[in-house]
Amino acid sequence: MKKYRLLDHKWQKIGFALFAISVVICMVFWEAIIFDLFPIREGTPIDYSPVGHLWATAIVFLLIPISFVLMSLSQEKLEDERIVETRHQILARIVIFFIVLVFIKFTVNIFLARLLSPVSMFLYSRILNYSTGVTAFIGYYVLFFKLSLWRQNRELSDEE
Amino acid sequence: MKNNLRVERARVRMTQQELADKTGVTRQTIVAIEQGKFNPSTVLALKMARVFGVTIEALFELEDTD
Numbered sequence: 001m002k003k004y005r006l007l008d009h010k011w012q013k014i015g016f017a018l019f020a021i022s023v024v025i026c027m028v029f030w031e032a033i034i035f036d037l038f039p040i041r042e043g044t045p046i047d048y049s050p051v052g053h054l055w056a057t058a059i060v061f062l063l064i065p066i067s068f069v070l071m072s073l074s075q076e077k078l079e080d081e082r083i084v085e086t087r088h089q090i091l092a093r094i095v096i097f098f099i100v101l102v103f104i105k106f107t108v109n110i111f112l113a114r115l116l117s118p119v120s121m122f123l124y125s126r127i128l129n130y131s132t133g134v135t136a137f138i139g140y141y142v143l144f145f146k147l148s149l150w151r152q153n154r155e156l157s158d159e160e
Numbered sequence: 161m162k163n164n165l166r167v168e169r170a171r172v173r174m175t176q177q178e179l180a181d182k183t184g185v186t187r188q189t190i191v192a193i194e195q196g197k198f199n200p201s202t203v204l205a206l207k208m209a210r211v212f213g214v215t216i217e218a219l220f221e222l223e224d225t226d
Contacts, residue, residue, distance in 0.1 A: 080185035082198050156188040156195070 007074040015070025022063040029056040038126060045122040068138040076149070083149065090145045097140065101132055163220045165194050168212045183207045 026033055036057040039046050076083050105128045113121055130136060169179060176194075180187045183204060192198035200208070209216045 078184075078186050080189050081201050081204060082185070082189040082192055085198070152192070153188050156191040156197075 012074035015067045018067035022060045065135040071142045
């Protein structure tokens with residue numbers, strides 16, 4: 001039978017460990033990282049350049065995509081056809097969800113952006129940029145796939 | 161699709177975990193098939209039929225709604 005070529009399960013653990021490290025860095029330097037992501041002082045955006053001035057932000061912005069890729073491309077402990085089907089279903093839903101998100105982004109850009117204050121516009125554009133990027137796409141996939149597996153395993157574990 | 165997996169398993173006194181181990185899937189997948197929440201591939205259905213020593217038709221049957 002044709003099999004998927006995914007990374008070994010151990011890479012999922014490595015990906016999770018990298019994600020945990022990024023979360024710890026975020027928790028320790030949360031104030032600096034938030035300021036780096038949304039540099040606003042006294043109600044005025046002070047920097048429109050891409051983020052990553054702070055080493056902590058740079059590390060988090062490097063670690064999170066790597067961890068998401070490792071988690072999404074590595075197989076489960078026992079990757080059977082039910083799990084493969086779940087992957088397909090989740091991927092299809094995420095593509096639709098992402099298309100809707102990008103559609104909302106452009107609609108709001110065209111019709112609502114001019115009504116917003118400069119600070120709101122700045123915040124809105126940054127949040128939308130982060131939430132519609134490739135990293136976010138892989139992140140949604142990992143999150144929804146894991147949630148779906150967890151829900152299925154909970155529902156299907158009672159019987160014997 | 162209806163299936164007699166639970167009946168066949170009871171007949172040979174096999175647990176879900178044992179069947180899962182013999183067919184190379186998780187126990188949850190066996191539960192999902194028994195509950196009719198997941199339809200196995202032809203390969204998996206053939207493997208199950210072989211484990212029980214029966215034909216595929218004895219394990220699975222189409223319903224009018226399929």
